[in-house]
Amino acid sequence: MFQELQEKFIDNFITDDRWQYIADGLITTLQVTFFAVIVGIVLGFLVAVVRSTYDKTGKLKVLNALCKLYLTVIRGTPVVVQLMIIYFVIFGDSRDISKVVVSVMAFGFNSGAYVAEIFRSGIMSVDSGQFEAGRSLGFNYFQTMRYIIMPQAFKNVLPALGNEFIVLLKETSVSGYIALQDLTKGGDIIRSRTYDAFMPLTAVAILYLAMVIIFTKLVNILERRLRSSDH
Amino acid sequence: MTTNYGDTLIRVEELYKIFGELHALNGISEEIHKGEVVVIVGPSGSGKSTFLRSLNLLEEPTRGKVIFEGEDITDKKVDINKHRQKMGMVFQHFNLFPHRTILQNITLAPVKLLKKSREEAEKRAMELLRLVGLEEKANAYPSQLSGGQKQRIAIVRSLAMDPEVMLFDEPTSALDPEMVGEVLELMKKLARDGMTMVVVTHEMGFAKEVATRVVFMDEGQIKEQAEPEEFFENPKDERLREFLSKIL
Numbered sequence: 001m002f003q004e005l006q007e008k009f010i011d012n013f014i015t016d017d018r019w020q021y022i023a024d025g026l027i028t029t030l031q032v033t034f035f036a037v038i039v040g041i042v043l044g045f046l047v048a049v050v051r052s053t054y055d056k057t058g059k060l061k062v063l064n065a066l067c068k069l070y071l072t073v074i075r076g077t078p079v080v081v082q083l084m085i086i087y088f089v090i091f092g093d094s095r096d097i098s099k100v101v102v103s104v105m106a107f108g109f110n111s112g113a114y115v116a117e118i119f120r121s122g123i124m125s126v127d128s129g130q131f132e133a134g135r136s137l138g139f140n141y142f143q144t145m146r147y148i149i150m151p152q153a154f155k156n157v158l159p160a161l162g163n164e165f166i167v168l169l170k171e172t173s174v175s176g177y178i179a180l181q182d183l184t185k186g187g188d189i190i191r192s193r194t195y196d197a198f199m200p201l202t203a204v205a206i207l208y209l210a211m212v213i214i215f216t217k218l219v220n221i222l223e224r225r226l227r228s229s230d231h
Numbered sequence: 232m233t234t235n236y237g238d239t240l241i242r243v244e245e246l247y248k249i250f251g252e253l254h255a256l257n258g259i260s261e262e263i264h265k266g267e268v269v270v271i272v273g274p275s276g277s278g279k280s281t282f283l284r285s286l287n288l289l290e291e292p293t294r295g296k297v298i299f300e301g302e303d304i305t306d307k308k309v310d311i312n313k314h315r316q317k318m319g320m321v322f323q324h325f326n327l328f329p330h331r332t333i334l335q336n337i338t339l340a341p342v343k344l345l346k347k348s349r350e351e352a353e354k355r356a357m358e359l360l361r362l363v364g365l366e367e368k369a370n371a372y373p374s375q376l377s378g379g380q381k382q383r384i385a386i387v388r389s390l391a392m393d394p395e396v397m398l399f400d401e402p403t404s405a406l407d408p409e410m411v412g413e414v415l416e417l418m419k420k421l422a423r424d425g426m427t428m429v430v431v432t433h434e435m436g437f438a439k440e441v442a443t444r445v446v447f448m449d450e451g452q453i454k455e456q457a458e459p460e461e462f463f464e465n466p467k468d469e470r471l472r473e474f475l476s477k478i479l
Binding site: 140 | 289314329
């Protein structure tokens with residue numbers, strides 16, 4: 001039994017340096033996730049500011065309508081379809097575009113919609129008295145947002161935000177649909193070479209799990225730091 | 232009755248605030264002079280808070296003008312933020328910033344808006360904290376303070392901007408009874424030092440003792456106003472008599 005496992009391990013990972021499919025895939029997955037998170041945060045933040053400014057003041061009507069359209073379309077269609085549309089339709093004629101870039105765009109735009117709603121709920125969760133206190137001291141709308149509302153909103157939404165990025169990390173596993181060699185695809189390539197599903201797919205699953213556990217720990221540390229003011 | 236006081240600081244002209252069917256303010260014209268302590272009383276829903284919040288335009292009036300230091304601040308072209316810096320406001324629920332220490336609560340606006348250096352702002356903040364006897368709380372967070380302490384800090388936060396007038400919106404209504412005194416004491420001290428104050432409150436003792444003028448509001452209008460003695464001893468308006476009989 002042990003002998004058999006060892007042979008399978010060697011066959012799946014050592015022979016022909018097959019572990020490199022996993023290693024390269026892992027790096028690609030981390031790259032895509034990292035940059036998509038950044039795109040998602042920036043986009044989500046901007047959309048949330050537009051939406052809550054409209055809710056609070058009635059300004060930015062046109063931008064708000066555009067943001068709502070974006071939210072409806074992105075949240076109403078599967079991310080894998082969005083990924084394929086960006087790759088095969090929007091960049092259909094330019095085959096030399098990097099698949100990593102396309103994935104970052106697709107997952108970033110997708111995540112932005114969810115992050116926007118998370119941020120918005122965070123902004124709305126801050127007591128309106130905080131806003132009034134800021135304005136009464138003479139801060140303008142955006143200063144009040146920046147110095148008073150956002151720091152509190154961010155703290156309130158950190159758990160939800162952390163969760164969104166865990167979802168994003170795992171969602172990138174559909175990048176194989178545009179033949180990007182991410183972690184999942186890497187494991188799948190090994191499976192197609194060795195005709196063994198157990199070893200490569202288990203390895204892939206363990207790596208996702210490890211990344212999620214490490215990331216959750218990091219979020220918890222950040223949460224504890226930010227909570228220092230609530231005794 | 233206001234001849235003993237300084238120049239007009241705030242002039243309100245024909246102020247209306249209409250929420251759908253509700254006429255929260257029904258044509259108010261009034262003047263606040265430098266050095267006055269005007270206490271506004273009235274039943275709930277009488278529009279007294281709405282009136283107070285209109286003075287710094289936290290509530291935008293539907294119609295009418297608010298003229299502060301000679302400038303019409305309801306004019307859209309006016310930078311309201313500049314004027315608000317000179318109108319301190321104290322809220323029923325304190326509204327301290329929970330993510331910042333007491334010292335940061337006090338210095339935030341002076342540093343960012345008055346462009347004071349951090350040292351200068353902190354020096355002033357510590358002076359003010361000594362004034363209210365809370366200097367040892369400088370590095371505490373709001374959640375570590377009692378209600379009375381929070382409200383005193385909220386007052387200090389406004390004072391740090393060196394305002395021309397202080398607006399108080401039911402400053403003691405959310406406090407436990409034993410903490411009301413310390414906040415009223417501080418407000419009395421401010422009044423004695425000549426601060427112009429407009430106070431919405433249910434504390435009739437404070438009105439009697441400190442107010443230079445008491446204003447009675449009902450149904451979005453000013454129904455009666457007088458110096459405290461006259462106001463409480465010899466009320467003329469029928470609704471005011473009824474109101475006073477209920478609360479005194």
